[in-house]
Amino acid sequence: MVMTPEQKRIVEFAAEQFGPKTVTTDPSDIEPWLTDWRRRYRGAAPAILSPASTEAVSALVALANDLGVALVPQGGNSGMVGGAVPPVDGSALLLSTRRMNRIRSISPEANLAIAEAGVILATFRDAAEAAGRRFPLDLGARGSATIGGLVSTNAGGVQVLRFGTMRALVAGIEAVLPDGSVHDGLSALKKDNRGYDLTQLLIGAEGTLGIVTAATLRLVPAAAARAVAWIGLDSPAKALTLLRRLQAATDMIESFEIMPDDTVALVLEHVPGTRLPLSGRHRWHVLVEAVSSDVAAEAPSAVLERLLADAFAADLAQDAVLAASEAQAEAFWRIRHSISEAERAAGPAVQHDISVPVDDMPRFMVEGGAEAEARFPGTHAIAYGHLGDGNVHFHVRAPQGADHDRWYAEDGPRITRLVHDMVVAAGGSISAEHGIGQMKRDELARLSPPARIAALRAIKTALDPRHILNPGKLVALAPETGRT
Ligand code: FAD
Ligand code: MLT
């Protein structure tokens, strides 16, 4: 791919100043990083910049800003909204943080650690455990998602119920701003009221306001014991009542993931080695995890066992099994975390990562699905995920045999507009945890009050007046800027 003279200048500067590993222009190296995990978006880039230090990121961004060259920050490229995919016209360079993979410090006494942006979630979680602590954020992409991506998408995952999203777990950020200057906000002060909170502004900014180079992250005490149960039940309404009873009885509940039976069946069909934990089928399944960090406290398994017996007596659950070993607990989780993979194998679908008020979620899951299927005959709607967060993944599968491209071009967007209209009517959000990226940029503009879009544009233009960082993502800029 031909580079512009400005892009060439940056590529040469990168190699001269920071060594040959800091850049690749080899198409076979670049290729795997040009499409998103779901393979819904594909872009082009003449080079990937791979700086290994904040100093290098700062110098490269400063030069890109001087020359007006667009950069797309990329971590693990596991994002679900096409946020790390470069524009199709090759006008941007990818800037990968994967070489910035040092854990700078872990302080168990302070329950804090400083990790660079390219550290992979699984690596960081292991390092916290080795230090006798836990980093309480987990999701299916733990083997590829990076700290910088998790911060920039304000990721959620399966432990939000007890510990919140990434926003709650970030105590400080170091980032390179669009002019190349470095925001050093890593010190984890308990109180700091020096004006606008740049750390919170950069969390969830999806690489449009700065490049996160490191983060100070909160840790929690190590788990003394955990219990994982797989439950079969009749409805999301009963599941929510069950969750409320569990939470009222104990503070150990960390995860409560709901899945419809046909989604579990899809995993069992497409993912080798998975099998249903219960003997019979149930219309809905819940995976619940209880964790205690207090060795003297009642064991989570005993607590769950007791509470599930009450649930049976109250006809809230029809069947349940407690994992008898760590291996079995992991086998339960493997089913839940394989849903995206199974769904990707099963054919065209439009995905929605939505949130509505928690109490409205059961109604939305059932009625929303029925409405989508009624309006688009032959489609199949499913809703699964983080029920207690008021966040489910509401996916609508194409009719059997639908033409893949035509469906994505025609009915897919219509279904998305229907789903998003239903969500907004319920007072919900069209993006609960995945962000906006390019996938929801136009829907965000369509469904937001003009004042909100104007404010987002003003922030973007104030910090990145040349619009070099991640163009085309999150908020569409005013047409007069000449950039999308
Ligand atoms: P990338 O995909 O590389 O980038 C994501 C966005 O952040 C892009 O806009 C990119 O430009 C920007 N970015 C990346 N690094 C930086 C940086 N250092 N500075 C500035 N901007 C940057 N997400 C959830 O929230 N909850 C889930 O439960 C969940 N489960 C998942 C399960 C599977 C199987 C998969 C594939 C994904 C899942 N995700 C989930 C989505 C994804 O893992 C998260 O969005 C994650 O935060 C992306 O991290 P990443 O390093 O891959 O970022
Ligand atoms: C999940 O909870 O599995 C993820 O957010 C991914 C998805 O939406 O498929």
Ligand code: ZN
């Ligand atoms: Zn999710």
